[in-house]
Amino acid sequence: GDSVTQTEGPVTLSEGTSLTVNCSYETKQYPTLFWYVQYPGEGPQLLFKVPKANEKGSSRGFEATYNKEATSFHLQKASVQESDSAVYYCALSDLSSGSWQLIFGSGTQLTVMP
Amino acid sequence: EAAVTQSPRNKVTVTGGNVTLSCRQTNSHNYMYWYRQDTGHGLRLIHYSYGAGNLQIGDVPDGYKATRTTQEDFFLLLELASPSQTSLYFCASSLRDRYEQYFGPGTRLTVL
Numbered sequence: 001g002d003s004v005t006q007t008e009g010p011v012t013l014s015e016g017t018s019l020t021v022n023c024s025y026e027t028k029q030y031p032t033l034f035w036y037v038q039y040p041g042e043g044p045q046l047l048f049k050v051p052k053a054n055e056k057g058s059s060r061g062f063e064a065t066y067n068k069e070a071t072s073f074h075l076q077k078a079s080v081q082e083s084d085s086a087v088y089y090c091a092l093s094d095l096s097s098g099s100w101q102l103i104f105g106s107g108t109q110l111t112v113m114p
Numbered sequence: 115e116a117a118v119t120q121s122p123r124n125k126v127t128v129t130g131g132n133v134t135l136s137c138r139q140t141n142s143h144n145y146m147y148w149y150r151q152d153t154g155h156g157l158r159l160i161h162y163s164y165g166a167g168n169l170q171i172g173d174v175p176d177g178y179k180a181t182r183t184t185q186e187d188f189f190l191l192l193e194l195a196s197p198s199q200t201s202l203y204f205c206a207s208s209l210r211d212r213y214e215q216y217f218g219p220g221t222r223l224t225v226l
Contacts, residue, residue: 034214043118043204043217044157089156100211101172104156 002027006090006105013080014113021075021108023064023090031094033057033066033073034102038087047075047088080112117141118218120205126224127195135190135221137205145208146188147215148172148180150201157204163188164211195225 006023013019025031032051036044048057053068062077073090090105117140127133139146147162159172161180169180177199179191192199202222206215 041219043206043219045217046214049214101159101162102157102215104158106154106156 002029002031002092002094002103004090004092004103004105006088007108009087009107009109010111011108012111012113015082016079019075019077019080019084019110021088021090021110023073023075023105025071025073025090025092027071027092027094029094031092033064034091034093035062035064035073035075036089036091036104038089038107040086044089080110082112082114085110085112118205118207118216120203120218120221122221123219124222124224126226128226129196131192131195131225133192133195133223135192135203135205135223137188137190137218138186139188139205139207139216139218140186141207141209141216142185143207143209143216144185145211145215146182147206147208148178148188148190149204149206150174150199151204151220152201160190192223195223197225199223200225 003026007021034049035047037047038044048059050057050066056065064075087107089107091102093100121136148160149157158174162170163182182188204220205218208215
């Protein structure tokens with residue numbers, strides 16, 4: 001079945017440094033790809049989504065490019081802030097299970113030190 | 115702003131106990147979902163529904179029942195709770211099945 005593999009956490013960075021969270025996926029279909037963010041004490045919320053191959057999604061300074069050939073969707077930010085501390089989830093949605101279920105990666109805990 | 119609420123926010127029960135988790139959405143969304151979140155596993159789908167009276171099985175349904183009574187309300191039932199069901203449970207809704215999902219704040223369940 002479908003699967004999503006992302007950078008093992010936790011990741012600790014200093015403010016102003018760059019972030020990359022790797023995400024790779026396996027599916028036989030053509031998925032829509034998502035990044036979700038979860039702040040402490042809250043449910044996950046959509047960061048952005050990219051429905052089409054070779055397109056880029058971005059929000060709040062974060063971006064990721066849907067690389068169909070490499071089956072990757074790495075999350076990047078040039079300069080992280082303390083407020084970016086959260087858990088980040090890569091997810092995909094396609095019809096391989098017969099319905100458009102969201103398949104989540106295991107999450108990457110990011111802590112940004114001031 | 116999309117709104118999904120869950121109750122209770124915290125629940126402690128004993129092995130063999132009966133638990134009902136409630137979820138309400140005011141987004142006029144068709145789809146509702148129940149997930150559990152565990153360290154190392156991310157979010158796993160338990161059950162979902164595309165309308166009142168409908169129920170679909172997710173990836174980890176064993177030990178759980180669910181019921182969608184109205185478009186707004188979706189309930190998760192644990193009739194014989196076990197310690198393995200100790201987890202953080204999230205409800206979510208979406209307009210259509212392939213659209214982004216909006217999550218509630220979660221219910222932390224502890225089964226002793």
